[in-house]
Amino acid sequence: xxxxxxxxxxxxxxxxxxxxxxxxxxxxxxxxxxxxxxxxxxxxxxxxxxxxxxxxxxxxxxxxxxxxxxxxxxxxxxxxxxxxxxxxxxxxxxxxxxxxxxxxxxxxxxxxxxxxxxxxxxxxxxxxxxxxxxxxxxxxxxxxxxxxxxxxxxxxxxxxxxxxxxxxxxxxxxxxxxxxxxxxxxxxxxxxxxxxxxxxxxxxxxxxxxxxxxxxxxxxxxxxxxxxxxxxxxxxxxxxxxxxxxxxxxxxxxxxxxxxxxx
Amino acid sequence: xxxxxxxxxxxxxxxxxxxxxxxxxxxxxxxxxxxxxxxxxxxxxxxxxxxxxxxxxxxxxxxxxxxxxxxxxxxxxxxxxxxxxxxxxxxxxxxxxxxxxxxxxxxxxxxxxxxxxxxxxxxxxxxxxxxxxxxxxxxxxxxxxxxxxxxxxxxxxxxxxxxxxxxxxxxxxxxxxxxxxxxxxxxxxxxxxxxxxxxxxxxxxxxxxxxxxxxxxxxxxxxxxxxxxxxxxxxxxxxxxxxxxxxxxxxxxxxxxxxxxxxxxxxxxxxxxxxxxxxxxxxxxxxxxxxx
Numbered sequence: 001x002x003x004x005x006x007x008x009x010x011x012x013x014x015x016x017x018x019x020x021x022x023x024x025x026x027x028x029x030x031x032x033x034x035x036x037x038x039x040x041x042x043x044x045x046x047x048x049x050x051x052x053x054x055x056x057x058x059x060x061x062x063x064x065x066x067x068x069x070x071x072x073x074x075x076x077x078x079x080x081x082x083x084x085x086x087x088x089x090x091x092x093x094x095x096x097x098x099x100x101x102x103x104x105x106x107x108x109x110x111x112x113x114x115x116x117x118x119x120x121x122x123x124x125x126x127x128x129x130x131x132x133x134x135x136x137x138x139x140x141x142x143x144x145x146x147x148x149x150x151x152x153x154x155x156x157x158x159x160x161x162x163x164x165x166x167x168x169x170x171x172x173x174x175x176x177x178x179x180x181x182x183x184x185x186x187x188x189x190x191x192x193x194x195x196x197x198x199x200x201x202x203x204x205x206x207x208x209x210x211x212x213x214x215x216x217x218x219x220x221x222x223x224x225x226x227x228x229x230x231x232x233x234x235x236x237x238x239x240x241x242x243x244x245x246x247x248x249x250x251x252x253x254x255x256x257x258x259x260x261x262x263x
Numbered sequence: 264x265x266x267x268x269x270x271x272x273x274x275x276x277x278x279x280x281x282x283x284x285x286x287x288x289x290x291x292x293x294x295x296x297x298x299x300x301x302x303x304x305x306x307x308x309x310x311x312x313x314x315x316x317x318x319x320x321x322x323x324x325x326x327x328x329x330x331x332x333x334x335x336x337x338x339x340x341x342x343x344x345x346x347x348x349x350x351x352x353x354x355x356x357x358x359x360x361x362x363x364x365x366x367x368x369x370x371x372x373x374x375x376x377x378x379x380x381x382x383x384x385x386x387x388x389x390x391x392x393x394x395x396x397x398x399x400x401x402x403x404x405x406x407x408x409x410x411x412x413x414x415x416x417x418x419x420x421x422x423x424x425x426x427x428x429x430x431x432x433x434x435x436x437x438x439x440x441x442x443x444x445x446x447x448x449x450x451x452x453x454x455x456x457x458x459x460x461x462x463x464x465x466x467x468x469x470x471x472x473x474x475x476x477x478x479x480x481x482x483x484x485x486x487x488x489x490x491x492x493x494x495x496x497x498x499x500x501x502x503x504x505x506x507x508x509x510x511x512x513x514x515x516x517x518x519x520x521x522x523x524x525x526x527x528x529x530x531x532x533x534x535x536x537x538x539x540x541x542x543x544x545x546x547x548x549x550x551x552x553x554x555x
Contacts, residue, residue, distance in 0.1 A: 062326055075550070157386040157387070159382045159384060159387035160387055160388075160389065161384065162354075162356055162374065162380065162387065163380065163382065163387040163388075163448075164400070164404075165355075165356075165373075165374040165375075166354055166355070166374040166375065166376065166378055166379060166380045166454075166458075167376060167379075167401035167448070167449075167452050168375065168376030168401055168404050168405065168452065169399055170406050173404055177400075177403075177404075178389070181389070181391045182389075182390075182391070184391075246315050
């Protein structure tokens with residue numbers, strides 16, 4: 001009975017959270033509407049209704065989905081590649097002093113060169129095809145994930161490792177059964193930060209060199225003065241980023257929330 | 264030197280085989296001189312000096328002690344006297360800078376499954392595992408099958424009085440429960456001895472008293488040798504068969520050993536208990552008042 005009541009309170013909490021989000025977005029659109037209709041009153045700042053209508057039109061024509069999928073595909077590829085490199089490198093930096101000495105200058109150097117600054121190099125190297133965008137997303141992902149993962153390994157409690165040792169664990173067991181699971185929340189947090197970087201980077205990259213994607217859509221809309229299209233792209237970016245970040249938070253909670261009160 | 268025969272003794276065979284022949288012979292030999300006393304652990308002139316940025320710090324100096332199989336030894340001292348350093352050296356977490364430590368005749372070289380450790384804080388539990396999986400962690404390291412592991416872990420969960428709480432994660436347990444899980448985890452691995460570093464230090468007085476009673480019962484049930492570190496005189500008097508009082512640091516060393524020949528469970532308000540308490544208190548009094 002008590003368990004059932006607990007479950008139902010959790011459900012009610014979840015419903016209020018979702019309700020809060022809906023109300024928050026409604027308020028945002030209301031203020032947008034008021035500002036555009038009564039304060040600014042310029043063709044350069046359309047109210048939400050025409051934007052949503054234009055967005056619906058683009059969806060019906062299948063154009064918006066095409067751009068969204070093009071951008072998301074690049075983000076997913078680059079993000080997975082960057083994480084696949086960043087996690088093992090971060091683990092190695094956190095575990096071995098020698099690797100730390102060798103690789104820390106790299107991470108400390110490259111993390112101050114923003115991905116946006118690498119666009120030119122990337123286009124020269126990889127052209128304006130998919131490779132340059134995937135490279136840029138991977139670039140912007142990898143250092144955040146490395147730093148967060150390495151910090152996580154360093155933060156594993158000394159007593160956790162000692163406890164495993166005096167239960168008979170060898171080096172590999174300490175790593176695989178203690179250090180690695182204890183680092184998972186840090187890895188996921190690093191990936192979440194990297195994901196928001198990836199959204200920034202993909203738009204910049206597509207603005208400058210691309211044949212499709214949301215960034216290209218923004219660029220074309222500017223060229224042909226299609227104000228509604230610009231706002232459709234902006235709203236799409238915001239909603240996509242929001243949805244991705246929520247999914248990540250949900251994942252972190254599902255995997256790690258039970259043992260990490262700070263998430 | 265108390266146990267001169269040990270230096271020439273051969274390497275120790277696996278302890279699962281029971282007492283090696285030469286060890287029982289030693290027991291016989293010892294009984295002539297010192298009564299039936301077999302040292303499981305022998306600290307011989309052990310010292311530990313830490314070197315840091317601010318210079319060298321001598322935590323322990325010339326510390327000698329023999330622990331008998333099956334005894335409950337409380338090492339009592341003020342904060343900073345080096346008692347935790349002694350435990351860390353027996354556990355193998357730190358190497359002595361002087362003297363040597365023998366476990367069953369062989370020198371201690373790093374931590375091992377023969378010495379179960381219960382830590383002061385509960386940060387040593389694995390937050391991502393359930394209470395039951397925490398208890399079975401050592402068994403998993405040895406490759407024991409899931410069903411057998413589970414049955415064994417359940418047994419020790421029951422022993423520490425947490426039946427039915429096995430599916431919870433450490434974050435869902437109270438401080439006292441977490442220490443119970445730590446004790447169960449160490450015992451499930453069937454170590455040769457338990458090393459306990461102020462395990463109840465962070466608990467409230469009432470929880471502490473309850474856990475002390477349970478630990479006494481568990482010790483009587485399992486007959487494990489225990490080295491228990493504490494700064495609480497009453498705790499030492501309630502648990503120990505012998506109390507070692509340490510001189511205050513730096514360069515902490517044993518000041519005196521007080522045998523406690525009181526029956527279990529101990530009646531803390533009895534005259535006999537009070538007498539032991541007064542004796543130990545008298546010994547540590549100077550150390551307390553010099554320490555601040």
